[in-house]
Amino acid sequence: MAGIRQILQRRRAADSIRRITRTMEMVSTAKYKTYHHRRDVAAEYEDALSQIGYLLVTSQEPINHPVLKANKSNRSAVLAVGSTRGLCGAYNNHISHLVDVHIKNAVQFKRELDIYATDSRLLSTLAYRGIKPEKVYPNIDKCLEGIGIDEITDTCINRYIAGEIDTFDIVYMQYFSASSQSVQTMTILPLPELIDNLTTRSVPIWPYDVSFEDFYLSPDAYEVIKGLARIIVRASIEFCFMDAALSEHLARMVAMRSATDNAENMIKQLTNEYNVARQSQITGDLLDIVGGTGALQ
Template sequence: MPSLKEIKTRIASVNSTRKITSAMKMVASSKLHHAQVAIENMLPYEHMLEHILKTFLVSTPDTDTPYDVVRPVRKVALIVFSSNSSLCGGFNANIIKMMQNTLEDYYSKGLTKDDILVYPIGRKIAEKVAKMGLKSIGRYPDLADKPNSETCRQIASEVEQKWLSGEVDKVELIYHHFKSAGSQILTRKTFLPIDLEAELYADNERDLSSNIATQKAQQYLKEHGKSSSSKPKENVVPLNDNFIVEPDLKTVLTSLVPKQLHLMVYTSLLDSNASEHAARMVAMQTATDNADDLLRSLNLQYNKSRQAAITSELLDIVGGSVNS
């Protein structure tokens, strides 16, 4: 049985760890709020661009663009999003596992490591790609911590040129789609050739007004039929659907689709960034709760040991007085 001093030392150690996890949870919560604001500010542009593309596709479904040509897959590029740091639960492990499953899928189709290019966004995935001996195109550790639209545009433009020139035949995105603070969906999505209809009808419903991430809180809201979102949903109302296209629809789509590609990379980055902070917030909250449980157990054990020691001393005193 541990001594009182050992138990007291462990209580102090757990208390110190709890302070750290509690502070990290609050920091992650603050960063999550900023990430949610960034997504919310981007959504109106996303919705309007999707509306314009949808209108064009509905009016001329047989429009021929160079971005929807499906060809045999001999070279592949993967854009994979992870974090730079740990302590975010299974966030990075899930991304790495999905990337490995994707690689196995292509290996089974006859491709080799030399046929696959990886754009690693985040230090964790960059380290894994280097360890696996895959071809890595650039390193973007700063982008994982501080999302930047211009860098995303450059990545999208570079990948677009590789695809148009035939250097790669297919491009995929692997990231976490942020739905709410308590729900992040591991996603593998085709980037090129782009399927605009699939993108337009994708599940884009989000809850960006709440930081509720615990399972009990989510279950409570579900049972009581209340949404954790305090803001009503706003639909983007177009000013006019009767677009006048100059010089022609194919030229306009050739200009709009690269903007959509840029938006897909930037949205994936914002999703991954928000999902990382949400995962870290949940992990640190769980660690804090576990520390509280451990402290209660240690305090109970300390009190029992202390009471046993006092009782033993009393018995020794009483026994000594009787003998004398």
């Protein structure tokens, strides 16, 4: 059994860890609540854009716009969204596994693949797997502040219209509820696939009672879709980043809570060991006193 001094040192260290993890859990909880409120507000806006997009892609006379048509460039682009900071469990490992699946699929079907990533802890995981992103964008927090979102949006739309890529996907951790998050691939372009994904979720939101032909458009539909496509793509990318931020803070909150519980269990165990060691020392001292008294008599 370790000495009393060593046990006390270990208990103090465990108590310091408990304080740190408890603080980090509280910080992550506060950020989680903040992003959750932002997501609830943005969800209504996202649903409204999805309804408008659904009307455009289901018009009786197809609108001749590049983002609504498929091309055959045989090249895809994938944006991997990792966690801004660490201590959030296997978050980045799940993202890198799905990126690896995209790479294997591209090799199997003899397609070119461009990989982009956010400035995150995911970069070290990708580097370990031998994956080097074509470009690194700002992290989740900066993108949600408006730094980098516009650049990502313009890059993917311009490359798609130019025929350089035929799909643009985002690999991220999708938030379903506080007890359910899963790594997913969201197809952003071509636009009909994005609209189909948004309007056929667990709660269908497409408008049943109106059609595209019920509206009088000024300017014409081509000009409307030109501006609207960018708005829908940008909002969808931002919503993916918001889901990723929510999932990250929730994963860190759970990880820190588990670490706090482990530290508390260790403190209890070390306290018991300290009490046993201290009682043994006291018993030994009493026996020495009794033995010395007996020798004097």
